[in-house]
Amino acid sequence: MKRIESTxxxxxxxxxxxxxxxxxRDKFSEFLVEGFHLTEEALKEKALVKSLIVxxxxxxxxxxxxAEVPHYSVTAQVAKEISETEHSQGIFAHCAQPEFTEEEQxxxxxxxxxxxxxxxxxxxxxxxxxxxxxxxxVILGKxxxxxxxxxxxxxxxxxxxxxxxxxxxxxxxxDQLKSRNIPIFGTALTNATPVHETEAQENFALIVGNEGSGxxxxxxxxxxxxxxxxLYGSAESLNVAVATGILLYGLVPKSKVE
Amino acid sequence: MKRIESTxxxxxxxxxxxxxxxxxRDKFSEFLVEGFHLTEEALKEKALVKSLIVxxxxxxxxxxxxAEVPHYSVTAQVAKEISETEHSQGIFAHCAQPEFTEEEQxxxxxxxxxxxxxxxxxxxxxxxxxxxxxxxxVILGKxxxxxxxxxxxxxxxxxxxxxxxxxxxxxxxxDQLKSRNIPIFGTALTNATPVHETEAQENFALIVGNEGSGxxxxxxxxxxxxxxxxLYGSAESLNVAVATGILLYGLVPKSKVE
Numbered sequence: 001m002k003r004i005e006s007t008x009x010x011x012x013x014x015x016x017x018x019x020x021x022x023x024x025r026d027k028f029s030e031f032l033v034e035g036f037h038l039t040e041e042a043l044k045e046k047a048l049v050k051s052l053i054v055x056x057x058x059x060x061x062x063x064x065x066x067a068e069v070p071h072y073s074v075t076a077q078v079a080k081e082i083s084e085t086e087h088s089q090g091i092f093a094h095c096a097q098p099e100f101t102e103e104e105q106x107x108x109x110x111x112x113x114x115x116x117x118x119x120x121x122x123x124x125x126x127x128x129x130x131x132x133x134x135x136x137x138v139i140l141g142k143x144x145x146x147x148x149x150x151x152x153x154x155x156x157x158x159x160x161x162x163x164x165x166x167x168x169x170x171x172x173x174x175d176q177l178k179s180r181n182i183p184i185f186g187t188a189l190t191n192a193t194p195v196h197e198t199e200a201q202e203n204f205a206l207i208v209g210n211e212g213s214g215x216x217x218x219x220x221x222x223x224x225x226x227x228x229x230x231l232y233g234s235a236e237s238l239n240v241a242v243a244t245g246i247l248l249y250g251l252v253p254k255s256k257v258e
Numbered sequence: 259m260k261r262i263e264s265t266x267x268x269x270x271x272x273x274x275x276x277x278x279x280x281x282x283r284d285k286f287s288e289f290l291v292e293g294f295h296l297t298e299e300a301l302k303e304k305a306l307v308k309s310l311i312v313x314x315x316x317x318x319x320x321x322x323x324x325a326e327v328p329h330y331s332v333t334a335q336v337a338k339e340i341s342e343t344e345h346s347q348g349i350f351a352h353c354a355q356p357e358f359t360e361e362e363q364x365x366x367x368x369x370x371x372x373x374x375x376x377x378x379x380x381x382x383x384x385x386x387x388x389x390x391x392x393x394x395x396v397i398l399g400k401x402x403x404x405x406x407x408x409x410x411x412x413x414x415x416x417x418x419x420x421x422x423x424x425x426x427x428x429x430x431x432x433d434q435l436k437s438r439n440i441p442i443f444g445t446a447l448t449n450a451t452p453v454h455e456t457e458a459q460e461n462f463a464l465i466v467g468n469e470g471s472g473x474x475x476x477x478x479x480x481x482x483x484x485x486x487x488x489l490y491g492s493a494e495s496l497n498v499a500v501a502t503g504i505l506l507y508g509l510v511p512k513s514k515v516e
Binding site for chain 1: 413
């Protein structure tokens with residue numbers, strides 16, 4: 001176990017940049033998770049964990065199998081430097097962003113496609129919802145918040161280690177999915193079928209869009225069918241993560257549960 | 259239009275406390291909303307608006323009918339003092355919290371009951387979702403975040419002016435609803451019916467619970483039936499606002515839409 005005392009240490013500077021800038025996360029294809037719950041979830045995908053970072057005085061739970069994972073012991077000051085939370089638990093995992101081969105990506109047959117959703121908390125909640133609903137993967141198009149933003153990671157509650165989350169061009173994705181005969185459902189307010197009138201689908205891609213403007217009209221031209229969640233009351237719209245939950249649970253086969 | 263220049267003005271101090279403390283909101287049964295969208299929504303329930311507060315240089319949209327509403331023009335410094343956001347739009351409405359008579363409350367026959375949900379953003383999203391789903395009212399039990407917290411108000415996007423939101427004792431509420439033969443649905447992980455196996459209900463109360471521990475077991479003993487959202491994938495749970503959306507849209511009659 002190495003000990004780091006200085007916030008000027010180059011590794012500390014790298015960790016801090018992973019927390020604060022998308023540029024660093026993109027450049028190295030890495031991210032940092034914080035807290036016992038997220039670190040434990042990360043350790044379930046051990047190949048992704050580059051190192052554990054532990055504040056002095058914090059004990060790693062005995063049941064964690066971390067013998068082969070590099071450890072850093074850091075001072076309270078260093079822990080504070082790389083923490084995003086007010087009351088840090090003093091434990092972090094420095095992780096690689098998962099990557100998926102072309103072949104793996106071609107096997108996904110139930111997908112959530114997210115177009116330009118800007119709020120990191122919404123993106124995180126949508127990843128968590130996708131993981132719960134059992135779909136194969138989440139694809140984030142242009143204009144989306146970074147899925148490895150600390151706020152996104154926190155609201156996803158560990159789902160980044162459970163379901164593939166990749167960034168991509170949604171036009172390329174819809175072309176690819178069409179060529180594989182996977183039905184594509186958009187979301188729109190007009191010319192759309194109420195979600196409760198749709199059947200569950202063995203394979204599907206669902207596209208949800210920006211908090212204010214919805215799905216890009218050019219993408220909607222590529223869909224097989226557009227869905228709408230009826231608004232029975234006075235609210236003009238639903239939160240996009242809530243809408244995603246209602247839509248995904250409308251589309252996934254109901255027999256899958258064990 | 260009165261002009262206020264000092265942050266030491268007693269009204270400014272009252273507005274600031276409405277933004278920052280639940281005690282002030284509870285004591286006066288008032289709250290402050292910020293921004294063009296929320297102020298416009300507030301003006302749709304004009305009886306609730308005690309005054310408009312406008313930063314110098316900010317124009318009230320011409321189409322707003324505000325002739326009878328008291329106005330205060332305030333300096334940038336005063337506006338900053340009472341603002342909760344980083345980039346304030348410089349427009350606020352000082353509002354009374356809506357109140358409902360016993361008789362009105364007895365007429366509500368589709369209700370969302372919230373038990374000890376702590377995150378203000380979740381509460382706001384749930385109020386917005388309830389308003390969209392068309393239920394009659396939202397009841398917040400003990401341990402819930404204040405529905406008039408600025409974060410809650412912001413995430414509800416104006417739904418506070420569209421759907422009754424009241425604080426109450428959920429045991430009293432379940433007793434009252436039972437005496438009116440309104441079926442009560444709890445949410446639980448065991449001994450529960452998958453939500454997609456439930457029929458839509460003309461009248462119902464749905465109880466959802468705390469982010470970590472769910473609905474109080476003592477409340478669950480008073481329900482007619484408990485519902486569960488199956489987790490088909492790896493995530494251990496859903497965000498409570500997402501879950502509320504799936505459950506409410508499972509229960510509300512699907513024919514209501516116009």
